[in-house]
Amino acid sequence: MRTHVDRWVLAARGAGASADDTDLAAAGEYLLTRWSEPQRQYHTVAHLTAVLDVIDEFAGLATDPDRVRLAAWLHDAVYDPRALGDANERDSAEFAEGLLATLGVPAATAAEVARLVGLTAGHATGEDDRDGELLCDADLAILASAPDDYAAYTAAIRREYAHVPDDAFRGGRAQVLKALLELPSIYRHPPLRAAWEDRARANLEAELKTLG
Template sequence: MDELERQWSALAGDSPAATAAGADLLVRWAEPHRRYHATGHLTAILAAVDELLASGEPADPDAVRFAAWFHDAVYDGKPGQDEAASARLAREVLTALGRPAALVDEVERLVLLTAGHDPAPGDANGAVLCDADLAVLAGSPAEYGAYAAAVRDDYAHVPDADFAAGRAAVLAGLLDRPALFRTETGRARWETAARHNLGTELVLLRASAS
């Protein structure tokens, strides 16, 4: 059993149905068309969730971890549609596994939230999940460069000019926020580096378009 299989089993149990669901998720995350939104990202977001929870951030561990597993389970490079399809899959699978309706509802909500990474004030679960998903923005310059290149590969079907315009709009929108990260831990550990990386990429995108 590899590490991701172990983590899924610890979260979902080791019944035949849970094991089959985990295997299906891992197949999805390993689809050949994925570059950034692949098993490496799943591993990273789960680690970031663990880091935030270990630091004392208040959240429902099961809801956030299930949402991390499902948030990019469907990935076709169609923002908004991918999250909606992933949320539907989460509801279908968790309901079939007999999870409580309240948990299913919360996981579905959290998966949908990753389309915009803008949890409301007081949304502890949303803050932890979104911060974990955005933690990649605070990598070293080399790590961030690899991330940005992988994201471009994930959108290889989008023409360069369209991608640059869309990506620049996303980056500018993030930088306009008072804070990228909603947890105290996320702001303390990741905010400064993430803003530097986003700003650098935005300058490069705008220069390439001029």
């Protein structure tokens, strides 16, 4: 069974990284320390693993699956629950481009991975962006989970924002849910939409009712 670092190294190699295996493995280990930071309750290694698993399962939907895998690794590389707006996504995109450059990933590829990372701020993709669509669909897969898993997800999100008073959290969370529900479709790729869309919308609507 491949370790997380093995998965990182294979994706980096597939995307053209020229660094040696030792440096690639060290970068993977470093990323895992970031995904294990104490302020994270949902945006953890478990979330990273879940996103990677979806990408692997549906890799055939992507134009370049390894770029999508690298974007998954890097999309929450910077995560501060106290950050404002899309600062985490912007900082993660900048971090991604810099890290990949140090590992010898071609500049155009590093820039594309950074672009993909940036999409996770609003999960809105343009026309014919198969890689962006798969990354966003994988990132939002939790929304279509079974009720118990969805409840565990929402509880973890609340713990990440423990510094926010209840009223403010409910208002902010409701805005997030409404924005997702207003998307033409939460999931972009047809097989994922068919499997997940109805369940995700039911979960979001049920949570929205609890927020008052």
